[in-house]
Amino acid sequence: MSVTVLGVDGTTRPSAASARALSRATLAVGAARHLESVVLPTGCRRLELGPLAPALAELRAHDGHAVVLASGDPGFFGILRALRASGIRPAVVPALSSVQRAFAAIGRSWDDAVVVSAHGRELGPALNLCRARSTVAVLTAPGAGPAEIGAGLAGWRRTLVVAEDLGGRDESISTVTPDEASLRTWREPNVVLCLRDTESVAPRGWLAGGEPWPPADGWALAESEFHHRDGMITKSEVRAVVLAHLAPRPGRLVWDLGAGSGSVGVECARMGAAVVAVERDPAQCVRVVANAGAHGVDVRVEEGAVADVVPHLPDPDCVFVGGGGAAAVELAAASTARRVVVALAALDRVAEARDVLVRSGFAVDGVQLSAARTVELPGGGLRLAATNPVLVLAGVR
Structure with missing residues (x-):
């Protein structure tokens, strides 16, 4: 048994290696559109790909030379992983991936892009x-395509480029807003490029997909790294503990309720999470925007009372409550979040907040943080200056 996996992109002529593999094929496995796109030898058996397990069994049992036809680059979110996991070690002749073709269609470099797959996975x-x-480039699937992505991006400033049937007879490239995408029916297959700015190009970096997480200059940054009002900011020592309990990361959505200057939300965004900051003070909302911009991250800011804003937000994975009182804790506990962290300066609110979390099914830990920082004395010595103590409640559902 020998197997060659051939990438098919619908436009380029088969390479010499592809032609040689096809000429020897006694079994060809692939989607109907791929089987129709190649010339196979007389007598070659065709197996249209449906459920993967029967096809893998056929390939393992086949005595001759088999070819497996796949879209683009079979090693890029493709069938190659499943073949190798089943014990098949094929030769591979790739073609252009759909992501390469989509970015090429709009003439844009893509070494700053993050590529994610929603094919057979949750869209969240x-x-x-x-x-x-x-x-971001998204490999889509029925039910997790441009319409669903567009609906999920309501409230975020984005442009979507939808590439339909790349390499096929009906290939088309559409540039739309998320709202426009949500209202249309799209042909399969397609790939979606989600762009914050269609014109600007990020400076050339050293790592594909942008800078890594966590950020290179650390986290729990000094208060001087943020615009804030009269010291009204979550102190860096508190932020360090809060971040440890929230566990922000790429693919998660964080609510920052009663965001103030937004230092916690900005730090979560620096860790790769999506963030919505809710703050009722217009001046503080301006500070959140300024702080996010200064650190090169995107934080969606919603101005208003927590009780008015939260019902209209997408479901979170974790929530930080820095303000908003008891109502904010209640709403956080009632959300889909698996992690809720509450920072409290007033002791009389601790028991109530803890009770709310426990009643909602959270296991709750608490810690009082009281830091003393070194301060230089006029004569060159050091003394310790205490910061105000804060109690942090961390709930895990």
């Missing part, structure tokens, strides 16, 4: 990356 993590990052 892919959506959250689209909400967090400036350049």
